[in-house]
Amino acid sequence: MDTTPALRIGAVNYLNSKPLIHRFDSLAEELATAHPELAGVRLLCDLPSRLADSLAAERLDLALAPAFEALAEPSWRIVSDACVAADGPVSSVKVYFRKPPAEVESLALDEGSRTSAALCRLLLRQRHAAEPRRERLPIGASLTDTRADAVLLIGDRAMHAPDPAVRGDFVAEWDLAEEWRRDTGLPFVFAVWTSRHEEVAPAVVRLLEACRDGGVVCFDSIAAAEGPPLGLTVEHAERYLRRNLRFTLGPRERRGLELFERACREAGLLSDPATTHDA
Known part of the structure; x- marks a missing residue:
């Protein structure tokens, strides 16, 4: 057997x-x-x-x-x-900024993320020499559950546009795959x-x-x-x-x-x- x-x-x-x-x-x-x-x-x-x-x-x-x-x-x-x-916008990996990316001091990272967390940190460092303080965003939490300057969301929940009531809190948005392709062509x-x-x-x-x-x-x-x-x-x-x-x-x-x-x-x-x- x-x-x-x-x-x-x-x-x-x-x-x-x-x-x-x-x-x-x-x-x-x-x-x-x-x-x-x-x-x-x-x-x-x-x-x-x-x-x-x-x-x-x-x-x-x-x-x-x-x-x-x-x-x-x-x-x-x-x-x-x-x-x-993804070879361009992926739509399901996004960073929302309450401050301009160059001014970010705190970053909330989706608990489900590791690759995207590394890519977000890499882009902030390469573009703005920024190394913001990091915090964990639990699964099930939303953009309003953190006051971090920037928030990374991945997966299915990132595909939904922010509620119009909070959309005005954010000054910029990155689709991380799109930003990577813009910088590298890959x-x-x-x-x-x-x-x-x-x-x-x-x-x-x-x-x-x-x-x-x-x-x-x-x-x-x-x-x-x-x-x-x-x-x-x-x-x-x-x-x-x-x-x-x-x-x-x-x-x-x-x-x-x-x-x-x-x-x-x-x-x-x-x-x-x-x-x-x-x-």
Whole structure:
């Protein structure tokens, strides 16, 4: 009897990741008939930052991890060309400023964020030599729950425009992927399939890429199922998936990821525990 533990794979429970796990269970079951290593594989969804923690704690074997975490941990490896990236405005990673960016002294960072937190800090440092005091913005909190000079929101909640009653409190807004592309001319990679194991079975990679390949031709049905529960119209959700996101780690995405790693290392962010854990 095979007593090999079932694989534990973690994914982000955001709209932007749904195409990467499209039909995961059924595809895993189909592939398991020829690849026993996929038998009983489990998909667990959580916040990006918590997935990285679970991978580090060996509660997961593989995860759609924040790109920043994949770069920060030397023993982890990127195992697939399926990813979450943007080549221009992403719409779901935004910074709202109560003061001009050059004058920001305090920054509230979305609890679910690590890659975006690092990118925000990097842009503020590169553009304005700013290193604002940081605080954590809990999941479920809104722009009005903090008086920080700047507030980073990621994921589904960032796709909703601020309430008109508070919109006037903010003097500027950054879409972080758009700002990155403006500065570099390259896409920004937010998340990658990452393993803590040296070797990953080819069947696992095949599963991940089969999910992605099926997902990117089903934006309409994914949007219909996932958009309304998030308070988004089907049209808005489909437009977001189709126009704002990229799901393949191609040559330009790899160059963007390499540049982000180099910039973070030069800025000391990858060696700074406060980048992630003290947010």
